[in-house]
Amino acid sequence: MYSQALNNAPAEPAADDPRFQARIDAEDRIEPNDAMPEAYRRTLIRQISQHAHSEIVGMLPEGNWITRAPSLRRKAALLAKVQDEGGHGLYLYAAAETLGVSREELVDQLLSGRAKYSSIFNYPTLSWADIGTIGWLVDGAAIMNQIPLCRCSYGPYARAMIRVCKEESFHQRQGYEIMLTLCRGTEEQKAMAQDALNRWWWPCLMMFGPPDTLSPHSDTSMRWKIKRFTNDSLRQKFVDATVPQGLHLGLTFPDPALRLDETTGHWAFGEIDWDEFRRVLSGDGPCNRERLAARRKAHADGAWVREAAQAWAAKQAAGREAA
Amino acid sequence: MPEPTTTLWEVFIRARNGLSHRHAGSVHAADAEMALQAARDVYTRRGEGLSIWVVPSAAIVASDPSDKDSLFEPTGSKIYRHPTFYEVPEDVGNM
Ligand SMILES: [Fe+2]
């Protein structure tokens, strides 16, 4: 979206430049060639590229079940969903590139292990019910996070998120439908659904990031309207929306502290294991090594295709020059 | 080390006949034909378009945002370019 070539490096305002903040406060959108503080640019490159990496790595746990989907209908839906996630990654890489970073740099950051991606994708998909749970909960949590990003102050990111959000709703609904089918099925099928919920519930709550008291980037991101809601408020919204859906399935949540607070109308929930979150994020989750190895292999296996495409393009260009 | 950068292309899509092409996003590709294929895969998975243009990003010439005032402000004061500037008696009807 807009060429890096268009970036003609305007004079850069300071991080607390009142004119820049006034534009943000007036809900003006910042576009690629506009002057922006270096810290705003860096924050966005970090956030958008982490988001892109998450979409790409997120294809792996679900891709694991494409060949073993229980019916052609489920297989077609899962294939389309995983393809969408690849598309989301590409929209987001393109949005990050408008800030002056190259695609190759971003891919390199992921493959070398320097870049982060969502902790949730470092958990394994052990049964078919995990595919239902991911669509219902992981995409459900992603939607909660992404809807406010459609109004992000940075134009290309906001536009990419509008596209993404339009596609996400199908993801969540197909997941919930899988859960519904399992929960209306045999005892074993329902037990499978319950087991998947038990394993995924807490990691899904961690998807919203550290609690507000410990969230390092939150304040400036809110001031710059990159972020519109705090981690804790989005997490609460997600719990409030999701618990009734789970109860409708006849499932129980793996949290004895979960209860509806009659006075606030919100579902109160138990303590999240932030040590586990930090462990998984720093590389020590159940599947971190496997995920990165799969991405590295895919990239290495595709090298000859990229080389051939470049060679073909160069040959064609040379031919045109000679003619 | 990152590999050499492939060409970046801007993608424009006509949603249906009767509408103009609109910027949808961008793709990387070594040549125009592959850029068209990539654009089709990335931006039209749900019938979003009937026609695609791809343009090398480097071929686009853009106005400088800091010239915004000198380029666009003068039209702000020319309100006589709008129909509402002119008075037509009500009994004349719509014009
Ligand atoms: Fe996605």
Ligand SMILES: [Fe+2]
């Ligand atoms: Fe999704």
